[in-house]
Amino acid sequence: MRYLPKSPADREALLKAIGAQSIDDLFAPIPAEYRLNRDLKVPRQMAESEIVDWYRERSRENGDGYATFLGAGAYYHYRPVIIDSLISRGEFLTAYTPYQAEISQGTLQSIFEFQTMICELTGMEVANASMYDGSTGAAEAVMMAVRLTGRNSVLVARSVHPEYREVLDTYASHQGMPLATVPFLDSGRVDLKALEKSFTPDTACVLLQSPNFFGTIEDVEAIADMAHQRGAMLVVSIAEAVSLGIVEPPRQADIVAMEAQSFGVPLGFGGPYCGVIATKEKYVRQMPGRLVGQTTDRNGKRGFVLTLATREQHIRREKATSNICTNQALVALMANIFMTVYGKVGLRELAKQNVTKAAYAHQHFAKHGKLLFSGAPRFHEFVVQTTEDPYAINSRLLGHKIVGGLPLRKFYPELGNAALWCCTELTTRSVIDTAVGLVAESERSVRAGKEAEVQEEVTR
Amino acid sequence: MKHMTRKATRHVNQNENLLFEKSSAGKAAWKLPPLDVPEVDTKELLGSSERKDLGNMPEVSEIEIIRHFTRLSTWNYAIDLGMYPLGSCTMKYNPRVNEVVSRLEGLANGHPYQPEKISQGALRIIKTLSDCLIEITGMDAITLQPAAGAHGELTGLLMVRAYHQAKGNPRKKVLIPDSAHGTNPASAAMVGYSVENLKSNERGMVDVAALTAQMNEDVAALMLTNPNTLGVFEQEIHKIAELMHAKGGLLYMDGANMNALVGKVRPGDFGVDVMHLNLHKTFSTPHGGGGPGSGPVAVKQTLEPFLPKPVVITKPDGTLGFEYNRPMSVGRVRAFYGNFGMFVRALAYILANGPDGLRQTTEDAVLNANYIRKGLEGVYDLPYSTPSMHEVVFSDKVQAKKGVKTGDIAKRLIDYGFHPYTVSFPLIVPGALMIEPTESESKEEMDLFIEAMRSIAEEVEEDPQTVLTAPHSTRVSRLDEVAAARKPVLRWKP
Numbered sequence: 001m002r003y004l005p006k007s008p009a010d011r012e013a014l015l016k017a018i019g020a021q022s023i024d025d026l027f028a029p030i031p032a033e034y035r036l037n038r039d040l041k042v043p044r045q046m047a048e049s050e051i052v053d054w055y056r057e058r059s060r061e062n063g064d065g066y067a068t069f070l071g072a073g074a075y076y077h078y079r080p081v082i083i084d085s086l087i088s089r090g091e092f093l094t095a096y097t098p099y100q101a102e103i104s105q106g107t108l109q110s111i112f113e114f115q116t117m118i119c120e121l122t123g124m125e126v127a128n129a130s131m132y133d134g135s136t137g138a139a140e141a142v143m144m145a146v147r148l149t150g151r152n153s154v155l156v157a158r159s160v161h162p163e164y165r166e167v168l169d170t171y172a173s174h175q176g177m178p179l180a181t182v183p184f185l186d187s188g189r190v191d192l193k194a195l196e197k198s199f200t201p202d203t204a205c206v207l208l209q210s211p212n213f214f215g216t217i218e219d220v221e222a223i224a225d226m227a228h229q230r231g232a233m234l235v236v237s238i239a240e241a242v243s244l245g246i247v248e249p250p251r252q253a254d255i256v257a258m259e260a261q262s263f264g265v266p267l268g269f270g271g272p273y274c275g276v277i278a279t280k281e282k283y284v285r286q287m288p289g290r291l292v293g294q295t296t297d298r299n300g301k302r303g304f305v306l307t308l309a310t311r312e313q314h315i316r317r318e319k320a321t322s323n324i325c326t327n328q329a330l331v332a333l334m335a336n337i338f339m340t341v342y343g344k345v346g347l348r349e350l351a352k353q354n355v356t357k358a359a360y361a362h363q364h365f366a367k368h369g370k371l372l373f374s375g376a377p378r379f380h381e382f383v384v385q386t387t388e389d390p391y392a393i394n395s396r397l398l399g400h401k402i403v404g405g406l407p408l409r410k411f412y413p414e415l416g417n418a419a420l421w422c423c424t425e426l427t428t429r430s431v432i433d434t435a436v437g438l439v440a441e442s443e444r445s446v447r448a449g450k451e452a453e454v455q456e457e458v459t460r
Numbered sequence: 461m462k463h464m465t466r467k468a469t470r471h472v473n474q475n476e477n478l479l480f481e482k483s484s485a486g487k488a489a490w491k492l493p494p495l496d497v498p499e500v501d502t503k504e505l506l507g508s509s510e511r512k513d514l515g516n517m518p519e520v521s522e523i524e525i526i527r528h529f530t531r532l533s534t535w536n537y538a539i540d541l542g543m544y545p546l547g548s549c550t551m552k553y554n555p556r557v558n559e560v561v562s563r564l565e566g567l568a569n570g571h572p573y574q575p576e577k578i579s580q581g582a583l584r585i586i587k588t589l590s591d592c593l594i595e596i597t598g599m600d601a602i603t604l605q606p607a608a609g610a611h612g613e614l615t616g617l618l619m620v621r622a623y624h625q626a627k628g629n630p631r632k633k634v635l636i637p638d639s640a641h642g643t644n645p646a647s648a649a650m651v652g653y654s655v656e657n658l659k660s661n662e663r664g665m666v667d668v669a670a671l672t673a674q675m676n677e678d679v680a681a682l683m684l685t686n687p688n689t690l691g692v693f694e695q696e697i698h699k700i701a702e703l704m705h706a707k708g709g710l711l712y713m714d715g716a717n718m719n720a721l722v723g724k725v726r727p728g729d730f731g732v733d734v735m736h737l738n739l740h741k742t743f744s745t746p747h748g749g750g751g752p753g754s755g756p757v758a759v760k761q762t763l764e765p766f767l768p769k770p771v772v773i774t775k776p777d778g779t780l781g782f783e784y785n786r787p788m789s790v791g792r793v794r795a796f797y798g799n800f801g802m803f804v805r806a807l808a809y810i811l812a813n814g815p816d817g818l819r820q821t822t823e824d825a826v827l828n829a830n831y832i833r834k835g836l837e838g839v840y841d842l843p844y845s846t847p848s849m850h851e852v853v854f855s856d857k858v859q860a861k862k863g864v865k866t867g868d869i870a871k872r873l874i875d876y877g878f879h880p881y882t883v884s885f886p887l888i889v890p891g892a893l894m895i896e897p898t899e900s901e902s903k904e905e906m907d908l909f910i911e912a913m914r915s916i917a918e919e920v921e922e923d924p925q926t927v928l929t930a931p932h933s934t935r936v937s938r939l940d941e942v943a944a945a946r947k948p949v950l951r952w953k954p
Contacts, residue, residue: 001817003553004824005902011824014831014903023823026830027724029693029847034730040723042592045814048557054811055561055804062581063574064566070573073795080490082526084563087748090540091533094554097750098536100880101941102871102934106532107749113479116951120515126950130751132607135795163795170768170791174621174652217509246502248511268562269582270572270796271607272752284948290750294952295944303936307944313610313646314885318655323646326608326740330748333529340479340525344517346490352502353492359505360497377506394575403574429496 001045062269067431068403071381071422072213073134073161073239074270075262077350078426080341083264083334092333097290097326101305107329108304111292114336121244121339121347122258123251124278128289130332131324134259135164137275138207138237139171140288140322141257144277145205145233146177147286147321148254153178153202155232157190159212161239162411168207182206188216188373188383196226205233210250211243213411214373214420215358215381224252241335242424243379245342245351255279264338265331274331285311288322350425354380357423361432365421368440372418381422383408383415386439387446390419393438400434465915467542467908468877470933476531480952483518489525516954535935536749537879543905545832547851547882547894548641548689550719550741555812558744558805567804572796576781582800583780586772589807590756596818597715597735598728599758603767605798609716612736612755613647613683615768618790619734619759620681620710621651622766626788627708631680634712637666639689639886644714653680660888664690664844668699675707681734685714686727689886689894690844691829691851693720701731710734710763718742719898720826720850723819734759739799743806754802768793824899825850828906832897835910839917843889850898856891859920864927866891869916871938872930876912 006014011023020026027035046054068076087093091106098104098111111129118127131137142154154172156165158181165181172179180198183191190208206227210218224234236250241262250256261273279287285308293307313320342350358380362371365384372383384405386393394404405421412418423432502510520528537544544551562568570582590602606612617634624630634648637658645655656674661667666684675682682704687693694700704711713727713735719742721727727735739745739754747753759767769789770782782797813821826849833842833852840854856866870880870893882894897906919927931937 001813001820003555003812003817004820004899005905006824010903011827014827018827018830018834020830023827026823026826026847026849029695029849030725031695031698031730034697034725036723036725036729039815040818041595042815042818043588043811045817046811048812051557051808051811052561055564055567055808058581058585059564059566060581061578061584062566062570063578064564064569066574066578068571068574070571072573074572076569076571082489082522086526086529086533088559089530089533091536091538092529092749093559093746094539094551095536095749096544096546096549096551096747096879100537100870100874101939102931102936103535103537103874103879104749105935106535109476109478109532109535110529111749112950112952116478116480117517119951120517126948132611132752133795136607136611136793161795163792166792167794170618170793171650173791174618175650176652217506244511245514246511247506248509266563266568266801267571268568269570269579269800270798271794272754272799272801284950291948291950293944294949295940297936297939299937301936303939305939305941305944307941307948307950310945312642314642316646317642318645318649320642320646320649323610323614323643323650324608325610325641325643326738326753327751328607329750329752330746331752333749337525337529340518340520340528341489341522343483343488343490343519344514345519346488346492347514347517348511349492350490353495355502355505356495356500357497359500377509398575398578403571403578406573425492432497 066401066403069405069421069435070403072406072420074267075240075424076267076426077242077262077424079264079266080338083337086337087330087333092330098306101303105303108292110333110336112294112304114332115292117339118276118278121249122256122278123249124256125281126284127276127278128287128291130328131275131277131289132328133271133273133275134237134239134257135167137257137277138164139168141235141255141277142168142205142207144255144286144288145235148283149204149233151202151204152176153200154204155180155182155195155198155206157182157208159184159190159214160207160209160237161213164237187375188214189218189376190223192222199230199232203230203232205235207235207237209237209239211240211247211379214383215378216373217247217377217379220250221252240379242351242354245347246355247379260335263335265334272328272331274328274335286321289324290327353425357425357427358382361421361423364436365439368443380424381420383418383420385416385418386442387417388442389417393442397435397438402431402435404435465876465912473534474531476528478952479518479520479528480516482520482524485519487519487521489520489522542878543897543901543909544879545881545895545897547896548716550896550898552744552898553900554744554746555809558808561808562801562804580780583772585803585807587780589803592810593737593756593758596722597758598726600761601764601767602756602758604756604803605768605794606755606757607794607799608751608753609736609738609755610643610647611793612757613643614650615793616712616734616736616757617647617651619763619766620712622790623763624680632678633680635674635679635682637684639888640683640685641714641716644683663846664692665694665696666700668696671700671703675703675709677707679709681710681712683712683714685716687717687720687849690853691848692844692846693849697730716741717850720822722822723815724822734763739802739806744809745802745805752799752802754799766790821899828897828899828901831906832895832910836913839914840893851894851896853889854893855889856893860891862920862924864920864924866893868927868930872916872927873912874931875933878909878912
């Protein structure tokens, strides 16, 4: 086996040194009746070239070469090539969690930079070293608010990503945290009146997403005021990190739970991604996840260490702020490099291109289908309602090697034939025009079909 | 220095400030293509939601970014540089073909919501990996959704709870041996179970008499790591499983140490009902400085209805798809389907090994741990003489007499060119040195390690001060962790 650095003679020498007759001696502690005396039924050992070929085949079966209008929590942005050059360095790729600070300063300093940039972008004071993803990050942020307020119940906007809400349901199910859902208005924003009525003295926090699942930017300030007046917290989930380049961050929030996938992380069929929690300094001791802090060595030299570990499971066990141990460090490094590449000016320009492409697209879609939620500002996603089933339109689009918007019936049956479309800087005008053309054609043919029916009625 | 290492030589490495300290207005590392659609007035579109300023975000050029992160990288120790003997962390070689195949266009750019018709490649990878892991563990069904080991524990315990709930009583407690990882009790607490400690016996194994006394109908499950954190196989595992099952409890296995078992014995065959795996340990996906991981959970048939949704199924037409209609499911534990990129890598590892390679890997891992045990026995105290599997735990009992603790020995090991072992864990061994070489170490590398550890033991006798003030060869000396926690500085400020 090519990964194993031992010759048969080496193995003999080791056995001899140990004083064992054969390798079986070393497995003697396993009761004989349980030992496996056959080969595992897994594919035979393959050569590297065979492995690459097998995966190339899988890659071809997986939408290779399609343009996409899908977003909904996973966004297709350009990834500067230096991200992979740098994260492929073995010193980053094959290092463990930086518990031994003296020989982990590279990882530690880069996390410190990551924490700093997340603070700058979200308007928060502290950020952790990462969580698994946006969905679990949002659930953990809510649990944090529950601990901080000493209250238990949670108000969740229905415009939060449906799968994030499902994850929160699962996390909350055995922790005595009742959840209530708050509806959205025709503008796409949270229904403030309904929200106001939903508060109880036990409300720990409101969970909001902005831009929300429909791409609409919420009125964070108004909701923060409402929550704070009632002694509750505001937790804001951000699923599209690039929006922070041009959308005012939720500075009034108490906790921000973010998904940083858009910052240079491949779509990768849903993971690994990079969650982050950011908050105010005064709440840091209830924050889950690893944190890197600055300190000095014995000669007064600046250095970085993992800190505030008394929040964590390896010290506090069942009393820890969370069970999280492994996080998404290498993915956070991708995000770190991405944020550095675009920086102060580039991130804004990038975000602006996203807004601009989406604006072009929704203006044109609106001429044929019905643009929902047009009453509030949005980032780069929009919902179009068609007469025809969006699955049918999408299946025609696939013929043009285009993946259309996400049909919403599964998550929001009341929206009927609606689909969520997303444009990024990678969506070309010609792809938009093709998609708009197919929606227009669909509407025409449905209308023609209806007219023909009417005509038939009349003639009969 | 009298005792210097053959493994490493000091060499110059570059200093580097924080990114923000190199930034100046007008530098850039980006260039966007020209817009192919009309410009818009963002003020009009976004109104008061428009952001005015991005604060202290950096402005640097591409070459500076390359140098910045390359310099930082040289300050890290890594498997690619040498042995990384962290016990229970399984720091094995991370094959490069894994990285190449995970970056193939169709896999790297696959959107989780793209139609199933054009997702067959990803679904096939999920299905094939699932089948392999079910065979390796001897279980009946699996979910790949959990993002890491602790997330797997949470998922497994949610299923345990759902199983008991379906029988009418979720039960109250989870039993956890005192040698367990801290994630075990933390996960149990998140599922609303109280934690009851289970003492180990003098051989470092579950005390079956104590288990018999503590097991009753309030206990939902026992969470067992096998081999446990002492590297010891629980020889009375069949009795343990029987005891649990007799009172209606379930046996949960923490698969952190699965690298000792693959191809030699299957947890499903010795009575385990539910277990998680760590793809970033046993199946070679890179640790990446702390993640990403992946923590699949395998279960017996009785727990299958409770798996998180969706699950992957084969449809009547032979294609693969996601099944969401799972009324008994514990729900979702993560958006989308889990850390798919890690599935790609773990499966590539299994394919590169095949059944013979997987077995040889396990044998080498156990052989290596026993070789190190033999090489250090008598020099360091071995608190449990029970046979070792893939890792061995010593204590600092001998060295502590000179005032030198396990943490000091670990720091001195850095000067010898090695990453330290796991320090002060498991908690049942005071002053533990927990060593797991994995199969990836050659005889030469292990001989250097043994030589280094023996040399440090001599230093403790002759010149303990050198050990107490180590490391001496790193860019920073011991860092003030107390000050870092007392007055936290968690971000750069201008």
